[in-house]
Amino acid sequence: MLDNRQAGPTALRLQIGARLRRLREDKGVGRAEAGAAIRGSASKISRLELGRHSFKARDVRDLLDLYGVQDPEERESLLLLVREAKKPGWWQAYGDVVPAWFEQYLGLEQSATSIRTYEVQYVPGLLQTRDYARAVIGLEHHDARHEGLDRRLTVRMTRQEILHRAVAPVTLWTVIDEAALRRPIGGSAVMRGQIEHLIAISEEMSNVRVQVLPFTAGGHLALGGPITIVRFAQHELDDMVYLEQLTGARYPDRMEAARYQEVMDLLAIRAAQPARTTAFLKDLLAEH
Numbered sequence: 001m002l003d004n005r006q007a008g009p010t011a012l013r014l015q016i017g018a019r020l021r022r023l024r025e026d027k028g029v030g031r032a033e034a035g036a037a038i039r040g041s042a043s044k045i046s047r048l049e050l051g052r053h054s055f056k057a058r059d060v061r062d063l064l065d066l067y068g069v070q071d072p073e074e075r076e077s078l079l080l081l082v083r084e085a086k087k088p089g090w091w092q093a094y095g096d097v098v099p100a101w102f103e104q105y106l107g108l109e110q111s112a113t114s115i116r117t118y119e120v121q122y123v124p125g126l127l128q129t130r131d132y133a134r135a136v137i138g139l140e141h142h143d144a145r146h147e148g149l150d151r152r153l154t155v156r157m158t159r160q161e162i163l164h165r166a167v168a169p170v171t172l173w174t175v176i177d178e179a180a181l182r183r184p185i186g187g188s189a190v191m192r193g194q195i196e197h198l199i200a201i202s203e204e205m206s207n208v209r210v211q212v213l214p215f216t217a218g219g220h221l222a223l224g225g226p227i228t229i230v231r232f233a234q235h236e237l238d239d240m241v242y243l244e245q246l247t248g249a250r251y252p253d254r255m256e257a258a259r260y261q262e263v264m265d266l267l268a269i270r271a272a273q274p275a276r277t278t279a280f281l282k283d284l285l286a287e288h
Contacts, residue, residue: 010107012085014051014237019078020060021049023067037066055082090158095178097151101248108230108240110162114171116229118213118267123194127161127201127208132194133157135186163208164233173209175267181212181284190286195281202278211271212280220270221263229264 024034024045031042038059040045047053060082064075091098091106098106109115117124122136133156137149144152162170176198184191202210210263213220226241241257243250272280 005071009085009087010051010104011111011232011237012081013055014087014232015234016060016078016081017049017051018234018237020063020067023064024049024067027067029066034063034066037062041251055085057082086186091155094151094155097275098155105228105242105244105249106159108242109159109170111232112162112170112230113168113233114173114231116227116231116264117172117174118177118264119174119180120177120226121164121183122180122197122238123176124172125156126163126172127174127198128156128160128211129190129194129197130157131190132186132197135190139185140155146262163205169207171207171209173211173268175211175213175264175271176210178214181281192285195285196288199278199281199285202274202281209274210269210277211274213267213271216272220267223275227260228263229266 024031031045035041035043040059048055048059057079058248060079064078069075081174089103089110090108091103091110095103110203115126117126122128123132123218125133128136130153134149137152137156141149141152165282181191181195185194192242198210201208226243226244230240230242232239239252239257241252241260242251243260271277
């Protein structure tokens, strides 16, 4: 079961939804019948089972009654998750600078056991130095007030704590396009500090695997933009594919998600292996 001390409300809703879907399917109950039991519709059940809607304890009790779940411990374990899922994540205190579509991803990220990413424009946010992150945020929100920029920077730096947790730190496997490392975000000094940071991470953090996809690798299938794949400890939760866009995000599923999994595997094969990546970064550092 998910460690509720580390889980965000998004991942807890996913876990609740997955368990309720399994119970419904095991009982042979259709979504329409389940929706009627909670004074809702089949579409509401679909949203609940996908973790896209908050749960009411009364609705969960009614569904457990419908699915024939009478064991007190099993019922209470699920209701406990419902109560935990109502607790706000730390990022919700920054609602003025964190858009709603990104809040859902933060919940997934905070609850992940492993994250795989491909980045073509910037160094991944989880590996950015403070100076580099400030420069990136300044580009993305050039018309924002100074205090708004500082709050966004705090969010980005706080996100990185998942890599440094004393218990069960997240495993990060990232492929960074050479273009992101050659784009002088913030100027030469900032880029030098960022590359030094990547070298240190590559050499010192066993839970972080960094690969560079060099220009010499030629064209590839991920030219369209960044890809993130989030994995959880719970066997009933599928990996989540996250595609961030300028003003929103997509979560492909089924065959489309599987295709992105394949693309990530191909990128990892074509990118320089970690030892070669470290050498590449040191050569790049010498150019600054």
